[in-house]
Amino acid sequence: MIKLFRQLKPYWLPITAILLLVFLQSMGDLYLPTLMSDIVDKGIVQGDRSYIWQIGGFMLLVAGGGAICSIVASFLSARVSVGFGQRIRSRVFNHVENFTLTEFDKLGTASLITRTTNDITQVQTVLTMMLRMMVGAPMMMIGGLIMAVSEDAKLSLIFVVVVPVLVLAIASVGMRGLPLFKAIQVKLDKLNLVLREHLVGIRVIRSFNRTEHENRRFTAANRDLTDTAIKVNKIMALLMPMMMFVMNFSMIAILYFGGIRIGNGNLQVGSLMAFIQYAMQIMFSLVMVSMMFVLIPRASASAIRINEVLDMVPEITDPEVKVSGLNESETDLTEAVESDQPLRGYVEFKEVSFSYPGAEQPAISDITFSARPGEVTAIIGGTGSGKSTMLSLIPRFYDVVGGQVLVDGVDVREMTQEELRAKIGYVPQKAVLFTGTVTENIKYGKEDATDEEVRHAAEVAQALDFVSKMKDGFDSEIAQGGGNVSGGQKQRLSIARALVRKPEIYLFDDSFSALDFKTDAKLRAALKGETTESTVLIVAQRVSTVMDADRIIVLDEGRIAGIGNHRELLANSEVYREIVSSQLSEEEIA
Known part of the structure; x- marks a missing residue:
């Protein structure tokens, strides 16, 4: 005392x-x-x-x-x-x-x-x-x-x-x-x-x-x-x-x-x-x-x-000396950017491994891939394969046990948490809304967003229709925990919150699971025009959500079982074929 x-x-x-x-x-x-x-x-x-x-x-x-x-x-x-x-x-x-x-x-x-x-x-x-x-x-x-x-x-x-x-x-x-x-x-x-x-x-x-x-x-x-x-x-x-x-x-x-x-x-x-x-x-x-x-x-x-x-000292702390720009050891990003422009939104995993405290087995092991601006990288796999864990390492919710996670050519451990997370628009697996109006919840992603930006983000997230039908529109109150909106509506408002930020990197952690197929397709189509200059990483369970992605990473028991587009993986990855066959008919696969 x-x-x-x-x-x-x-x-x-x-x-x-x-x-x-x-x-x-x-x-x-x-x-x-x-x-x-x-x-x-x-x-x-x-x-x-x-x-x-x-x-x-x-x-x-x-x-x-x-x-x-x-x-x-x-x-x-x-x-x-x-x-x-x-x-x-x-x-x-x-x-x-x-x-x-x-x-x-x-x-x-x-x-x-x-x-x-x-x-x-x-x-x-x-x-x-x-x-x-x-x-x-x-x-x-x-x-x-x-x-x-x-x-x-x-x-x-x-x-x-x-x-x-x-x-x-x-x-x-x-x-x-x-x-x-x-x-x-x-x-x-x-x-x-x-x-x-x-x-x-x-x-x-x-x-x-x-x-x-x-x-x-x-x-x-x-x-x-x-x-x-x-x-x-x-x-x-x-x-x-x-x-x-x-x-x-x-x-x-x-x-x-x-x-x-x-x-x-x-x-x-x-x-x-x-x-x-x-x-x-x-x-x-x-x-x-x-x-x-x-x-x-x-x-x-x-x-x-x-x-x-x-x-209690947090395990994740900011570095003593803030590092900006590229490390000398990371200048060999030959496939990342072929121009002289500075990297913006480039994400790379290098032999990354991670284990939760007290776990007997690592959650993910030897993960290596890169995600470029203007591309959609999807991550799919069975339950417990490490999909959400991978996404959590990018904003440093956890720190890697082995290997490196790089953002714009810099190890995330050498960036301040504020600097790193300012580059990211994150939509969690479980949609979280706060007490307040619809506008306040969307502006949570960007405090100084204009009403036009808020409306545009809601429109892209396919939330404009149901928000307009609410009693007070964008000024309608959201109950504690979003109790007065459905699961799909919560997900769309969470996506709008990330979109209004216009970040370099979008992280969607199974954020389309509560949407019907029609809304899912419309939302992904609208996202393409909105994220042309940003890197998009999507974790999903549904094949229909990821099959149009530029790059699909298939995880199996914490390891990469295949990387490629939909057709390449159908030809080369047995794990991916099993996932696809369990969800789509033969006509849809063809």
Whole structure:
């Protein structure tokens, strides 16, 4: 948690003010019992009313000043803790944005959401209390002990027994509670995971009548979290009775021994009253510390989880020195560009291999091919053959294990991620839309796109017809996750989002699967005129989608089983012939 609190440096001025205000409030609270003692011993006992009014008025001023200090300190501590929480949330969010898919797989989406919300809130709450209590409580305890000793040193020996007992009780309860608080946060992750899966997959759950099964999953996760929370609260609930027990017996001891000392003439009544007030302040400060020990273990567990995110170094990072243009070692691209113009959109794989973390077998092995501007390169193969994996290596969603992926003659690992991805228009296998209007979703590919560019992209993507029929046209709202449009409509809007960018390289990861054959054919025909100067790579399952491509790469178990156009592969690739024969009739093949 101390590591996180280093983010408080920008707030040093208000924190200094809080410490000063808490100090002044504590001094005022410690001074009041002494004034009360003077009123009793010098005013009431001696019958001096003017002294009573004088000291009483001064007590009101001290109490009023302490109240003002308390209010201002509370306001500032709230401002600091909220600002701190905002700062940490932003830092975590920005850091997570740099994660590769590998880091997301390690932590999990549900856990990242919990860490960014609940865990940071826990630390923020504790910070608010620490600024008030963790500073004020020690001041009150130390100051109370000093003032109590000044009233009667011998009677203060009671604290030699009481304080260690209280400290031991607080420490023992805190040590037992910390592991359980860590477990609570992990089980909260599990609950969020089950809930998120239920909400995202509600259609599948209902279609298979698995509602009761999901209810049981949620109930089990909820009960697990509840049982742990009850267990830790039972432990923490012991703290307050223990504190009150010790405090009450301390009061009995103070009154008993104090009465004896008054009887012997060693202590005045007003001094005993002041001593009792100081004893209460000391005990109350320990109660405040015990309250902190209820919250600190959970906040500490949360801080560990937040630091785990912040300390995780993304596997894919930008190079220290930005490389532009061609590497000297890559000037032998004899077939890439025969003119003196700089390369634009040229993609090349050189003996590329890649394995997912923990996988026994590589996803792809020894992949070598090139894709040129103005050409369509299609990738086809069976399920799990590595088609989407190949496409993911170009924008550096993952880094190759062996070989090189080159864009414009430069190894993608030697380019900044921003520079690389600015060249790419990517349409994912699962179409993703964001909450907002149709226009905002298309402009996600190019923020400064004009209305004409947006409309043209929608027209090429065959989305103009259905968008025009929507209630507000391009200003129609898209529901969360694109819930108010069909799968094919989502795919077409995703394609329009890539088209409006006018990139050097188009990556279509099985982006036509939800389209009917007629729309698929119209879309591919429209794309030809739109991508004449760009490199197009298409991953597809349907032969009809790829058969007109300039180059078709056939994958089989992560390796290239053939490269060529449709007719060449029919003649030379057995794997391709099997795929074609499984989808097309003999007349269509001919």
